[in-house]
Amino acid sequence: MRILQLHVDFVEYLPVKKEIDDAEPLLKNEKERIEDTVVILTSIEKGDDETLIEDFIKETSEYLKKIKCNSVLIYPYAHLSSNLEHPKSAYKLLVQLENTLRESSDTIVVKRAPFGWTKELGIKVKGHPLSENSRFLVKKNPDRQAGTMVEIAPPKPDTNESEGSFSNALTAEKDLKSKWYVLDVDGSLMPYNDYKFKKLEINLENLFKYEILRKRTVEDQPPHVKLMRKLGIADYEPASDSGNMRFYPKGRLLKSLLEQFVTKKVSQYGGLEVETPIMYDSHHSSMESYFNRFPARQYNIKSDQKDLFLRFAACFGQFLMAKDFQISYKNLPLKLYELTRYSFRREKSGELVGLRRLRAFSMPDCHAFCQDMEQAKIEFLKRLDLSISVMEEIGISIDNDLEMAIRFTNEFYINSKEFIQHLVTKIGKPVLVEMWDDRFFYFVLKWEFNFLDNSGKASALATDQIDIENGERYGITFIDELGNKKNPIILHNSPCGAIERVIFALLEKSAKMMKEGKTPYLPIWLMNTQVRIIPVRDDFIPSCVELLELLKINSIRADIDDREDTLSKKIRDAETEWIHYTLIIGEKEVATNSISVRDRLKKVNYSTKIDELIDMIKEPMKGKPNLPINLPEYLSKRPRIAS
């Protein structure tokens, strides 16, 4: 526990915004001002417990005596420590400190600022030598001995975690009342530490380690960052805020194709595509409750006199819209869909990594408004099918690249065992289960597909939730068979997660292949250049153009390397660009009206007819969007973009 005692002429504070879900309720929401008092800025750290109360009391009363003051404000202040206790436990201890201090003396007036809130803080510290005093309170022993005090030193870098603090971390997990299981295809639910992970279940094991043990391996910069630049897909934009990327022509095409693909799949499922504003009035009544879910992570902007914020999800845009619909039970389930470009979240700067976590991202988000839980469950399964097929067709496989996590309340499990088992059956392999005793969130069940990258870190891609709260919160209603107004159950599905993160996963998957000595590649339908045509000499460029036109007619993206370089150099460049098919056109080919194909993945060269190549490429393009190449078809006309 770290405390900073300040003897002040006055202190005033005003709770502005809930910072966390566990924030305590406010008794009154107005500015509090106290004259001539001692403010104790307090950080509760991992492992702190009630054995420290005595020291806290002793320290405080001695200080008060010394400076002849009898009023105290305990002020929760996180910034004294980088090793904070879990909020629930911290809050509990803080209340104990407050009460014990009050009971310890008839003369001391004790007040406490609310926990869990962003507060405006005004303070005027007295000038005398004792007016500022800091202390670092630690336990003498891990068992129930009295604590001890040490003079606070300038904060040191955290040393390696001792076993003591490790087990404390686990205690904090218990406070959250999360229980962890493996749910197997046969329906057996096994506590995760009783489960024997098979060799092939290394990713699932890593997901558990990541979730529970917070296992982090030391690794250099994630490989996808290098790849996204090398392939000319995306890069950082120094002139923007961190986490806002620039996308080069190849990257923009890749994104467009993914976006169009997902949108088409959702549309086939029955989602109605809508568009909602990217910014909202911060003081609009419907927004306040939603802020509590994503505390203080939004971009705020001021325009004239209005306070606005940039959307961090598509939810409220669609909810505000649905609220104004006239909905009959006959219309349900009703599915609204938007692919946000962009959603904005001001993630902490230290959490931003390449394309994995951004502050501006494109998120497909489909909400289904359902009549009741029975309908919600049926719909939920359809959307799992949708998500599976979207992920698989993008080239990220359920079997090898993704691990499912399902999170639900104890109550929901008891009532819906078979339903949950059904989800696992669809996946066909064991999944991670997190079970809560109480419902903290607005949903009773959620699943997500996690991609395990090269550092063993999990990133959520597709997800769906059963939301039993927001229908009411947003005043969304439908009329049932009996003419009664009811609130729908809402499902929140992203069939693939943020588009940028899908690209992250594709690139990390490629990096994994390289590590294993395999040839890395992206699915051909996502390649800007699907076929590279190389003339042996300049004289053959006209023949190349004929082939190019033929490919274009067949919606295949091709280009011609007409630069003044050697043939070998051009082949090498095609290889490093990961181009699937390279055609070499010279005397032989023109004479025999054939093409020489270099197949990068099969690592073979052969001669064939252009029609056969077209048929071969068209096969994996079935059901995929078509867009023209997004760079000049002649390489001599291209600026150099990739590094």
Next chain:
RNA sequence: GGUCAUGUAGCUCAGCCUGGCAGAGCGAAGGUUUUGUAAACCUUAGGUCGCGGGUUCAAAUCCCGUCAUGACCUCCA
């Protein structure tokens, strides 16, 4: 947000420890070469050494601050 590391030509990096002329490869431009399956050859241009301050006769180099990126911590008062 915190701790640590990194920041030098368009890109990848050397130089920094021990202060003393700003370097290489790739790429680009010009030229020669017209090429048959992973890098032809020659020449030239290209630098506020992230930014700001300090120490010094002298700073890419040492010190302080700041920004960006990365790793880890933190997803929290």
